[in-house]
Amino acid sequence: MSADYPTPSILLVEDDQMDVMNVQRELRRNNINVPLIHARNGSEALKMLRGDDGETKIARPSLVMLDINMPRMNGLELLETLRSDPEFVGLNVFIMTTSDLESDRLKARELAVSGYIIKPLSFDTFGEGGTSIDGFSLFLDLLKLKD
Numbered sequence: 001m002s003a004d005y006p007t008p009s010i011l012l013v014e015d016d017q018m019d020v021m022n023v024q025r026e027l028r029r030n031n032i033n034v035p036l037i038h039a040r041n042g043s044e045a046l047k048m049l050r051g052d053d054g055e056t057k058i059a060r061p062s063l064v065m066l067d068i069n070m071p072r073m074n075g076l077e078l079l080e081t082l083r084s085d086p087e088f089v090g091l092n093v094f095i096m097t098t099s100d101l102e103s104d105r106l107k108a109r110e111l112a113v114s115g116y117i118i119k120p121l122s123f124d125t126f127g128e129g130g131t132s133i134d135g136f137s138l139f140l141d142l143l144k145l146k147d
Helices: 019-030 042-050 077-082 104-110 132-143
Strands: 012-014 036-039 063-067 094-096 116-117
Touching: 012 019, 012 042, 019 036, 036 042, 042 063, 042 077, 063 077, 077 094, 077 104, 094 104
Parallel strands: 012 036, 012 063, 063 094, 094 116
Antiparallel strands: none
16 A cells, blocks of 8 residues: 555444454455454444544544444434535445335435445355345445455
């Protein structure tokens, strides 16, 4: 990496530990060796990004993987907050959800989401009609996170 670009990292905002482990496993299986910073909900993620409430401010991540259904501040609420903040308006955000609700997709699209991933995340479904991983592979290629 040149000095002009920060070290790539992923901020994973997910309240389900099994889903966190699943993402970690899929990243490892695909040789994506970048720091994975974990927040348990949107409120915690926002504190980490801004350095609020005594939380250490993290470096701007290359992308955010965001669960929709979380306590305190859900994924769409966090995405809305990020899009209204000049510092984070252009952040690459990927929604992860078990929900395939059209209303969720429309709301995410209105908020300029980079991609929409249906959980559980698995690269094995690629080419089996599972469009979820197409977006995930695309963002990895775009961000050049793979070794």
